[in-house]
Amino acid sequence: MAGVEQQASLAEAETRISQDALRRFDDIFRRGAGLVSILAVLVAWEYFARSGKVTPFMLPAFSVVAQRIYIDAVHGDLWLNLGLTMYRALTGFVIAAIGGVVLGALMSRSKILRWFFDPLISVGFPMPKIAFLPIIILWLGLYDISKISMVVFDAIFPVVTATLAGIASVEKELLWSGRSMGAGEREMMWQIVLPAALPQIMTGLQVALPIALIVAIIAEMAMGGYGLGGAMMTASRYANSPGVFAGIVEIAVVGYILIKAMALVRRRLLVWHAEAADH
Amino acid sequence: MIAESVTKTVVRYLPIVILAIAWEVIARMNLVDSLALPPLSKVAVAWADLMRDGELVDNGASSLYRGGVGLLLAIAIGGGLGIAMARSRILDMFINPLVELFYPLPKSALIPVTVLWLGFGDASKILLIFLGCMIPVTIGAYNGARGSDHALIWSARGMGAGSMRMIFDVVLPSALPEILNGVRTALALAFILLVSSELIVSQKGFGYLIGYLGSTGSYEGMYAVVLTVAFLGFGADRIYQLLMQRLLRWRE
Numbered sequence: 001m002a003g004v005e006q007q008a009s010l011a012e013a014e015t016r017i018s019q020d021a022l023r024r025f026d027d028i029f030r031r032g033a034g035l036v037s038i039l040a041v042l043v044a045w046e047y048f049a050r051s052g053k054v055t056p057f058m059l060p061a062f063s064v065v066a067q068r069i070y071i072d073a074v075h076g077d078l079w080l081n082l083g084l085t086m087y088r089a090l091t092g093f094v095i096a097a098i099g100g101v102v103l104g105a106l107m108s109r110s111k112i113l114r115w116f117f118d119p120l121i122s123v124g125f126p127m128p129k130i131a132f133l134p135i136i137i138l139w140l141g142l143y144d145i146s147k148i149s150m151v152v153f154d155a156i157f158p159v160v161t162a163t164l165a166g167i168a169s170v171e172k173e174l175l176w177s178g179r180s181m182g183a184g185e186r187e188m189m190w191q192i193v194l195p196a197a198l199p200q201i202m203t204g205l206q207v208a209l210p211i212a213l214i215v216a217i218i219a220e221m222a223m224g225g226y227g228l229g230g231a232m233m234t235a236s237r238y239a240n241s242p243g244v245f246a247g248i249v250e251i252a253v254v255g256y257i258l259i260k261a262m263a264l265v266r267r268r269l270l271v272w273h274a275e276a277a278d279h
Numbered sequence: 280m281i282a283e284s285v286t287k288t289v290v291r292y293l294p295i296v297i298l299a300i301a302w303e304v305i306a307r308m309n310l311v312d313s314l315a316l317p318p319l320s321k322v323a324v325a326w327a328d329l330m331r332d333g334e335l336v337d338n339g340a341s342s343l344y345r346g347g348v349g350l351l352l353a354i355a356i357g358g359g360l361g362i363a364m365a366r367s368r369i370l371d372m373f374i375n376p377l378v379e380l381f382y383p384l385p386k387s388a389l390i391p392v393t394v395l396w397l398g399f400g401d402a403s404k405i406l407l408i409f410l411g412c413m414i415p416v417t418i419g420a421y422n423g424a425r426g427s428d429h430a431l432i433w434s435a436r437g438m439g440a441g442s443m444r445m446i447f448d449v450v451l452p453s454a455l456p457e458i459l460n461g462v463r464t465a466l467a468l469a470f471i472l473l474v475s476s477e478l479i480v481s482q483k484g485f486g487y488l489i490g491y492l493g494s495t496g497s498y499e500g501m502y503a504v505v506l507t508v509a510f511l512g513f514g515a516d517r518i519y520q521l522l523m524q525r526l527l528r529w530r531e
Binding site: 041119239 | 372387467475479485493508
């Protein structure tokens with residue numbers, strides 16, 4: 001009997017090894033294919049734009065757009081617009097992150113707070129909050145404060161709900177053993193509850209970050225002025241299509257970098273957690 | 280039983296009523312500028328006026344038309360693409376990186392481009408919503424279809440199902456929960472893209488009406504339309520959730 005089992009597990013181990021090798025090969029192949037397909041899109045873009053089937057106004061060639069980005073970078077416009085957009089999106093994101101976690105933690109501790117905020121959050125979450133932008137402009141004017149407030153208002157919902165869900169799913173054993181070892185309320189929250197809820201809180205933050213960027217850009221588009229969104233709207237108003245496409249490329253790169261950075265932060269913060277074993 | 284559940288609902292949503300009363304009181308006592316915060320009762324009157332003269336209905340109908348068509352296209356094409364990617368290695372290898380590339384793109388960046396291509400009317404909004412909403416549906420369908428049980432597929436194949444039958448009878452139902460989740464994200468996104476693109480450039484629709492009323496100083500009307508859109512978004516999500524539960528009941 002034991003022999004058969006051993007053989008079975010040996011066979012299993014062997015398949016696992018060969019599967020691993022296969023997967024590694026697959027990974028390299030996939031990454032290569034990914035690069036190829038992105039390059040293919042850029043080449044197709046260039047070729048299609050120059051083929052004469054579309055006007056340069058409808059689709060400027062990629063090389064023209066790249067040149068435009070380069071000129072903006074040299075003149076410093078790019079860095080000014082990029083800096084302002086990042087400042088608005090990230091300030092709003094940080095305020096929403098801290099406020100959301102604090103509100104979620106307080107709601108998990110206090111019945112009254114929970115009763116008060118629970119319906120507001122469950123009704124407010126699915127609302128298109130961007131519709132409130134004109135009201136926020138009416139209250140706070142056309143400055144950064146109204147753009148940042150709009151970002152906070154939109155990005156805080158996923159953080160609060162993720163914090164609540166994370167805290168609710170903390171294992172009872174952890175709480176019991178913490179209590180029996182004599183941890184006070186504050187210690188329980190900081191040493192046990194929040195770290196145990198961190199994976200879900202991080203997921204909430206990963207949802208909130210792209211929202212922050214989207215909302216910052218919409219607010220800039222609606223209010224005009226500097227910033228990546230404002231610059232795109234100005235370009236579109238002057239029928240400057242290389243400017244519009246430059247904006248898309250810039251925003252795409254920023255979005256990509258932010259999302260990758262956030263995934264990296266997650267991996268760093270959760271090294272101790274079981275989910276990190278997968279990576 | 281019924282009385283109990285009614286009290287429960289009342290207690291649950293009481294905070295919203297409290298907020299509404301606080302709004303009315305604060306505005307009536309002139310604690311803040313009455314232009315910036317008109318009393319809720321006046322907003323309600325403005326809402327009734329907008330309903331009566333048909334402005335809200337007209338603009339709303341045009342918004343819902345744009346949103347509906349864009350979303351349906353996104354579901355049909357995005358869902359199909361996701362399933363095709365899950366079934367074909369070649370498609371997967373070459374399209375997946377593109378999906379990954381466009382997934383983090385803040386969709387609002389597409390507003391000026393769609394205007395450049397198609398102008399200020401319906402077509403540019405429909406294209407925007409279609410492009411923006413397609414990606415979450417594609418990803419949902421892809422993940423769902425990839426997760427469908429191989430044993431099910433093999434046994435269906437063993438029983439002689441053709442590839443089209445297989446997709447509709449086996450792959451699609453088992454991918455349904457993830458597709459429906461993707462569609463839920465897309466639904467929320469559709470509202471956001473619709474309202475923001477109409478706020479920025481439009482001659483019709485909810486967003487246009489909000490901007491128009493704001494610029495002419497009829498703030499009561501502006502509040503009325505903002506609240507209408509917000510609650511429509513909320514209501515759409517709730518109805519969708521009910522529908523989702525229905526569609527997934529067989530899985531229990």
